[in-house]
Amino acid sequence: MTGSSLATSTDAEARRRVWTEAGRGWGARPKEWAYQFEPYALPANHLLFDRLGVGERTRLLDVACGSGLAANVAARRGASVSGLDASDALIDIARARTPGGDFGVGDMFALPFGDGCFDVVTSFNGIWNGCDDALREARRVLTDDGQFGMTFWGAFDRMGLLPYFMKIIELSPESHQSATMVVGETGDVVDGMLRLTQFEVQERGTVEVTNEWPDVDTAVRSLASAGPAVPAIEAVGYDAFCEALRDIITPLHDPVTGVRISSDLGWVTARPT
Template sequence: MNFASDTERHRLHKPAGRRVRTAGEHAKVELHAAATSLLRYRYNPTTNKARQGILEDRHRLRSPVACLNTRGVSRDATNEKEKPMARETMPSTVDINGRRWGARAHDWADIQEQGCRPVYLAVFERVALRSGTAYLDAGCGAGMASQIAAERGARVSGLDAADNLLAIARARVPDGDLRVGDLERLPFADDSFDLVTGFNSFQFAGNPGVALAEARRVTRPGGDVVIVTWGEPEGMEAASLLAALKPLLPPSPAAAPGPFALSDETALRTFATDAGLDAGEVFDLDSPWQYADLATALRGLGSSGVAARAIEEHGQAAVDAAHASALTRFRRPNGSYTIAASFRCLLARA
């Protein structure tokens, strides 16, 4: 299915005879969410190779036994008695990401988020976002994507775990409905939106499968859900900067996803279909990180939630030193830095 080639499939107004989901369909979404709520990235400190952890993660994503383990089933498929895990006892997005991602909110908005702008523009072109589109930016951060959508006439709503980032988003989109909250519990009614995007957000939710099922719930039948994640890490320059902080981070919690958990196309499609979505086109976008000088680069790279965690563990100097070392090979003759980065996008239908 190629969404980009079929103009009519991208008309985002609501049809007069809108189909209403049945209770059975909603139950199916919940079941799918339960089966996919564990997306984990495992870094192997023994071999010091992120790739091995990525491959282990992808194997689990394809394994029904591994997926069901998130609800209390033994990973090795033994006869161990199931112990259902209540959703409310699992870590939420606010619990995991709220404070850390807001720690350097202005550095993120002024420097690091600029590297995502080409992705936002390309996705909105792909789905033919237009005036009047009811749009939800799930994990909106500092609101650059929301701002672009609002400038194009969309009716913008957004949600993020970090209130400091959301304060910037509200200044950028004063007429938007922007709220602090969990991706796993979206505070919006069923079938509210024509378009929902998750720009590098769903895989970082406390419960990714639940978060995506919520995105489907609030999207009208036939509406678009766009999942944007990191591209394949092999050969990506930006991946080396993400890996630079691994020695400074504690082991990830058992249910914590990692940056490349959905980079594999099969894993990404499975993630979407298991949430009850119709997976369509997958495409990659280049979006390089550019910094005028080392000081700017260190501020930008140090503004992420991952960097905030490393700073808590080992201090600012250690994080700056790790980033500076990894940046060395990307320095240009004029003292600026350009690092290639890519993102993988999936267009899906609710």
């Protein structure tokens, strides 16, 4: 093996480690994520699909599709849907939800699709600050007159889940803390990321989303299923992590209506330049 091919294969292995590790985290508690967390984003799914005109015969790819709820919403509008995610456990649920869809496990930085084969590409809280190469891949698989849309966390002062994320950062090893913080900055940099990757921004806005749980235990188990929670759980143990979350969630519990936590998601739509 030559020096350069050795470097290339080492880079490829390192990249593979990163996305398989992300998939391992997000897939650690797949049913809790799919059925007790992912539905919070439904208002954002509908809003973005409305803006992008997703309907009969739209060829749609959802990048970092998780357990495929957004793809299912698109399929119910008549779109022909594909989805890709790093977690095989979440992809199993996506396939069960939408048997007619085309779902695969893989890396959003190297999409396993040919050039120009989708009318619409979306990503719901899947492409973050620093993920410019994922946008380049989204652009590559879009037709020249296709459309792109994505969501990300909105302003911190409109983020009911902020104390939860702060607790995750507090309990995570230092090596994982900045990764969680960088995610929150996506709204500040997304226009520049899109311009750099040959997109022109069309529209931007915010949409309120709400996590709803009947009781504190369900809320805590659900919150423990998100990928960023995993390094904290591995650091302090599942029971201690849940105990720490319980302290945050208990004051939010209403005996009549349960636990309701609202946050803003930012959204943006763009066209290839």
